[in-house]
Amino acid sequence: MKKINRGTVAKILRYTRRYNPLIVLSLLLSLVCVACNLYIPVLAGRGIDAIKGINNIDYDTLLYNIGAIIITAALSALSQWIAGNVNNTIAFRVVRDVRNDAMKKISSLPLSYIDSHTSGDTVSRVITDADNFAEGLLMGFTQFFTGIMTILGTLAFMIRISPRITPVVALLTPLSLFVASFVAKKTHNMFLAQSRARGRQTAHIDETVANHNVIAAYGAQEKAISEFDEINDEFARASLRAIFFSSITNPSTRFVNNMIYAGVALIGALSAISGSSPITIGALTAFLNYSGQYAKPFNEISGVITELQNSIACAERIFELIEADSDIPDKENAVNRADIGDDISLENVEFSYTPGRELIKNLNLDVKHGEQIAIVGPTGCGKTTVINLLMRFYDVDSGAIKIDNIDIRDITRSSLRAGYGMVLQETWIKTATVAENIALGKPGATREEIIAAAKSAYAHSFIKRLPDGYDTVISDEISSLSQGQKQLLCIARVMLSLPPALILDEATSSIDTRTEIKIRNAFAGMTKGRTSFIVAHRLSTVRNSDKILVMKDGRVIEQGTHTELIAKHGFYEKLYNSRIS
């Protein structure tokens, strides 16, 4: 059994503290409900005892007990309903609070966290883990509480009615629990085997269905089918074992309960006719009723314990996210980028994503206002890293990046980033309308401004052709937009907000060369008087730059204008000439 982490429990209590009065109310109501539910069989038993035979009915007692049953049942129903609502309120609001905190954290997480965790993992912490945590914990807690109360209450009632039969029920009933947990333990491995088989099958389905074009092109359908059949057989075998053996649980526990029922009937009936202190028929009925009910809380509690452990584990995962280190906050006296000049310099910059595996080393660069800087080199050479540093998505390990001689760590992050218009190769489209996507950096923009930006990004004509024009809802996942069209939209975003400097990281890689030229002209209009950084593997795109940085393995190996670099007969020239075979 996994140990419950005290720290986590304390954190959980912080979230539930606000709801303490509600929790107390819920517990009180559960108590009332349990007591009522247990009392009803007693009342029914007394009612039955009032029926003694022909012309021998104690109508006073009968009526009294029948009335009591209805009142008690009403009280039980009412308290159960209110308790249910109170529990829901607590659970749903705690999840809401936790999720809001988690989301606030996400918006302030350093990029290093985001880059090193899969988005699926983080999303499942916010959505699934939060759900499991609150429901498991609060529902589990109340179930645990009512379970214990039911067990204690049943014992008390039974002892009052007949101390002699009580042990039969009290001691034998937990047997069904043993049977259930025995089966569960035995089947656990079968379920693991089933989910492993399912995983293999899903993986096979994923790749063969998604790549059906290749399979068809190679006429490999029969091969795929026979591979599938093999995995399918394996899954069916594992599934049958898991389903069958786990489905034994219910019949077996029912069997144990039936045996106890028979035992109670036997001993009860015998003691009803034995001389000393015979129990009444009504009491026996109540007992039979209890023996049927008594197993339930045990089963529930055993389920609750696993659920509680699970929910604590989920809580740990979501707290891990909530407590992750945020970005270092801006310095108190941090300056605003808009208030300072535009010259950018990199001084002895060193950086690595993982300590010990240095990437950028000793990088120096001076960029005057209005210059165009190109960064070229083979994939994985660190081009994009330079951009991560300029935007302060990551901070340098040593050295400094300065704007107007002010270290960018002394500039507010938001103003620093607002100073760059960034377009990346990996486009990102928010699930929203086209207009909202273009206006991402300028939420108040008018429709005219948006259209003007789209026109200068050469996106207007395809947007017009979308079903609802600028009001068409688009997204990254379900969208008929091509990669090139997505890039045009991202460029339109920047065209709209017109920041003083530009960062274009392979921003036109999926756009055909002719449109690229048109866009480049539009950019040229924009970049006049704007500093720009351009990462590109199409060297034609960058040859007019004021400075070209040629990077290889994290280092700038050559630096200069196109003409200078060609004259050097170095790596750049080799790259450049490789365009022509």
Next chain:
Amino acid sequence: MKRLLRHFRGQALRCFLAPLFKMIEATFELLVPLIIAQIIDLGIAGKDKEIIYSRSIQLIILGFVGLLFSVTAQYFSADAAVTFVKKLKHEAYKKIQYLSFAQHNEAGTSGLITRLTGDMDSIQNGVNLTLRLLLRSPFVVFGACVMAFRVDPVSAGVFIGAVPLLSIVIFGIMLITIPRNRKIREAVDSALLTTRESITGSRVLRAFGREQAQAEEFGVKNGVLTRLQERTGRISALLNPLTCMIVNTAVAVLIWLGAKRVDAGIISCGAVVALYSYMSQILVELVKLANLIITLTKSFACAGRVADLLDTQPEEKPAPAGDRDNGAFIEFDNVSFAYSGAGEPVLKNISFTVRKGERIGIIGATGSGKSTLVDLLAGFYNPVEGRIYFEGRDIFSCTDEELARRIAFVEQKPAIFKGTVKSNLALGKEDAGEEDIRAALGAAQALDFVNEKENGINAVTEQGGRNFSGGQRQRLAVARALVKDADILILDDASSALDYLTDSEMRKAVSALDYSAVFIVSQRTGSILDCDKIILLEDGRASIGTHAELLESNEEYRQIHLSQFEEEGEAV
């Protein structure tokens, strides 16, 4: 739907015995209150120990035999469900493998994957539960009422009142909450989307300073979700209290009526106890039934979708035109094509011929129809208009199998399968030897990085080829096509992720190989300028010529070329 049922063939006996055995077990359970009544009326009232012993033993025997019946039933139903779904999966998978490209696009990859995974799990669960419970629960409810009638028809009137009332409450709450729960799921999905987007879009959002706004947007969605959950919770929380209330009231009425009947000497005291037990049994079974129906509605929806998939008819090829012999190896005769559902044709009246041994370059802007053209050639789609001839035969008279054998097609997005480099390369030629593979890797400029991997050509490839870079995957895909014994090679923008140097080395190596025709789709004029023919696509129309001809006559081509080689002098 009927089509699905025939997959139960061979399972008929199990499908019959499973519910039957379940009902036998249920019958035993229905007998229990009668035996208890006898213990009370004959045993206790008559102070007869013999009766008490014998009836208790009857209870034990019933329990034991019931266990045997129900475990056997569980096995039969699990086996029937698993075997049924296994067959169904096989059929569905096979169907998907032979869907045409157009049908595949229409169904969507993720839809097809769901058909084979989530839908199948749901069907398996549904079949299993149906066999086990669908008959059992109504049987117990009905049986309990019948038994109550046998005990005392007048008191059984209470059952006639209580059962419909309980059903109304249980199914009513279900009906009200199902659509609300769907709304809750939608709200969760919407919150999930915002969460995922704030992670995937973290760079862009921060660049535009929108990360706080995104968190606020989430807060609003989260609030809506919470309110929806609370409101729905208020209704679902009614289920237990209401049903318990009804049952307890019914019990009170039963005792009252029973007392009158006992008073009049019509029934015994034990009978009252039996009626009381039947009432308790009914509630449990109705709740089970309600949950079962929720599961079944889901399974039915899934089964419907799977049935639709299985009912898809294979796309028929149009009737082929007669042969023609004009010496062309491949000919496009006035070919037009439009994707179904899209208005504008992608290709309009394309005509060209290819002689044996020629190399054809295809170029044009994004979305100009380059890939569509080679897809038509490979028979992936059928032209809407016009004919494609292959050695003088209409392509419609060639089987898919024949086309797949003769054409080696390198896809735009390289698909590398889980396995080894070797198993991937041997996809089109199962008996490919190590020599074939090494030669192909060499020509595709892939030998170096494969050799560097542990185990060389037997190196493991992860799903999607994750352990290889984009450029490496492209080269593996090219090598895979080269391994195959085909006489036509199609490279659909197969070197877009390669640097110019590697790209040109690869093309050099490939052109030394012996193919009857090679088609190269590219964005770069540099990759195709030495082709025998270049097809330039512009809004679905083709201009055809050599590099020099097009450069001379075609403004668009000149522009594309110049955009890549800025000064003309540099170009050729």
